[in-house]
Amino acid sequence: MSKKNVVIGVTGGVAVYKALDVISRLKKKDINVDVIMTKSACEFITPLSFQSLSQNAVIKNMFDEPKVFEIQHISLAKKADVLVVVPATANIIGKVANGIADDMLSTTIMATNAKVIFAPAMNTNMYNNPIVKENIKKLKSYGYEFINPSSGRLACGDVGDGKLADTEEIAEMILSHLHEPKDLVGKKVLVTAGPTRANIDPVRFLTNRSTGKMGYAIAEEARDRGAEVVLVSGPTSIKAPLGVKIIKVETNEEMLNAVKAEFDTSDIVVKSAAVSDYKPKTYSDKKIKKGPGNLNIELERDNDILKELGTLKKHQILVGFAAESNDVIENAHIKLKKKNLDYIVANNIIESNAGFGSDTNRVTVINRDGKEISLDNMSKRLVGHELFNMILNNK
Ligand SMILES: Cc1cc2nc3c(=O)[nH]c(=O)nc-3n(C[C@H](O)[C@H](O)[C@H](O)COP(=O)(O)O)c2cc1C
Incomplete structure (x- = not known):
C-alpha cells in the first residue's frame, strides 16, 4: 500500500506546540506529513521543530520560490489524503467559512478535495462568540469536520471550553480517516x-x-x-x-x-x-x-x-x-x-x-x-x- 499523506496546517495559538505531538504520532505510523504554518504560528514556534519532526520542508509563504517546479498550494491540496488544522484559530475558521484564501494554508484548504478537519483551540469567550459558533456551523454544513475542544484551564487563566482536544484523540481521528477499506459506509x-x-x-x-x-x-x-x-x-x-x-x-x-x-x-x-x-x-x-x-x-x-x-x-x-x-x-x-x-x-x-x-x-x-x-x-x-x-x- 502506498504511503498516506497528511497535511497539517498550524495556526497562531498557544497550543501550537501540541501539533508537534500529533505529527510525531503520525510519523510513528509511517505517514508522510507536510506542514503549512501561518505567519502568526511562526511567532510562537520556529518552523525548525516542525521540519525536524515531519522530515519535510515547512511551507510558510505562498510566494516563496518553489523548491520544485509545481504550484505548491495546488500540489499539496492534491497530495493530501487528509488536511488537519491543529490548532485552529478563530481566524482560520472565520476565513475558510467566508471563502477567504489569502495565505498558503487558507488557499490550500480552498483548493483541496481531501477531508479537512479543524481542531480548534482558543479562549472560552472567543469559542463561545456567536460569530465563531456560526462559522463552525456553516463549515460543518459543508462537510468540514471538527474535533471539539475540551474544557479546562486555558493558557490565559480562564476556565472553560476552548482547550485543544487531546493530541492522542486528534491522531486517532486522523488515522481513522486514513483507514482502509471503507466498506461499512452507509451502514x-x-x-x-x-x-x-x-x-x-x-x-x-x-x-x-x-x-x-x-x-x-x-x-x-x-x-x-x-x-x-x-x-x-x-x-x-x-x-x-x-x-x-x-x-x-x-x-x-x-x-x-x-x-x-x-x-x-x-x-x-x-x-x-x-x-x-x-x-x-x-x-x-x-x-x-x-x-x-x-x-x-x-x-x-x-x-x-x-x-x-x-x-x-x-x-x-x-x-x-x-x-x-x-x-x-x-x-x-x-x-x-x-x-x-x-x-x-x-x-x-x-x-x-x-x-x-x-x-x-x-x-x-x-x-x-x-x-x-x-x-x-x-x-x-x-x-x-x-x-x-x-x-x-x-x-
Ligand atoms: C499570545 C497569543 C496567544 C493567542 N492564542 C490564540 C488562540 O489560542 N486561539 C486563537 O484563535 N487565537 C489566538 N491568538 C490570536 C491569533 O494569533 C490571531 O487571531 C492571528 O491573527 C491568527 O492568525 P492565523 O489564524 O493566520 O494563524 C493569540 C494571540 C497571541 C498574541
Whole structure:
C-alpha cells in the first residue's frame, strides 16, 4: 500500500506546540506529513521543530520560490489524503467559512478535495462568540469536520471550553480517516460492551469481570471502516472512542431499552456486553445492615436481551458472544440456534491472554450454518477486523 499523506496546517495559538505531538504520532505510523504554518504560528514556534519532526520542508509563504517546479498550494491540496488544522484559530475558521484564501494554508484548504478537519483551540469567550459558533456551523454544513475542544484551564487563566482536544484523540481521528477499506459506509452498526450491574441496595451490586475492551475495539473498527456507530456501554474505565455515539447504561434493563431504541435502524448488531443473567428479586432502597448470621439474597432471571433481539430481527445481522469456561464450542452452537443469531463469537474466558480484561483474544466464530472459523490469538481490534470481513463476505 502506498504511503498516506497528511497535511497539517498550524495556526497562531498557544497550543501550537501540541501539533508537534500529533505529527510525531503520525510519523510513528509511517505517514508522510507536510506542514503549512501561518505567519502568526511562526511567532510562537520556529518552523525548525516542525521540519525536524515531519522530515519535510515547512511551507510558510505562498510566494516563496518553489523548491520544485509545481504550484505548491495546488500540489499539496492534491497530495493530501487528509488536511488537519491543529490548532485552529478563530481566524482560520472565520476565513475558510467566508471563502477567504489569502495565505498558503487558507488557499490550500480552498483548493483541496481531501477531508479537512479543524481542531480548534482558543479562549472560552472567543469559542463561545456567536460569530465563531456560526462559522463552525456553516463549515460543518459543508462537510468540514471538527474535533471539539475540551474544557479546562486555558493558557490565559480562564476556565472553560476552548482547550485543544487531546493530541492522542486528534491522531486517532486522523488515522481513522486514513483507514482502509471503507466498506461499512452507509451502514449503521450497533455494539454493546462492558458489564451491567444488578443493584442489591444503594451501595452494593452484582457484576462481572468484563472491561468492555472487546466491544470498544469492535466499535472502533466499524467506525474506521466508515460505519455510523452506536456503542451502548456498561460501566467501564475505557475512554469513549471519538466519532462514535456512546450511550452509557448501568443495568440490564437500561441496556435493553437503549438497544431496542436503536435496533430497527441498525444493519449490524454486535452484542459483546456481558449482561447480568440474574438480579436480586427485591431491591432494598436502604443499605442492608450487617447482622449476626448469613444473608441470603434470592436472585431471579433478568432480561435475555440477545434472545429478544433474535425474535425482533428483520434485516439485521445479529452477532452474539459466548463467554464460556468449559465446553465452549458446544455451548456456543446451542446459543447460536436458541437465540436466532447470524454469528456467534465463542471465547474461553479462563484461557491466558484472552477473555476479560486482556488486550488480545482467541476466538472461534460460528456462522448461522454452524461453520466454525477459529482465529489465532490476536488483538481485540484484529478480532473485530476479521469479524467484519466474515460478515461482509458472507462467510
Ligand atoms: C499570545 C497569543 C496567544 C493567542 N492564542 C490564540 C488562540 O489560542 N486561539 C486563537 O484563535 N487565537 C489566538 N491568538 C490570536 C491569533 O494569533 C490571531 O487571531 C492571528 O491573527 C491568527 O492568525 P492565523 O489564524 O493566520 O494563524 C493569540 C494571540 C497571541 C498574541
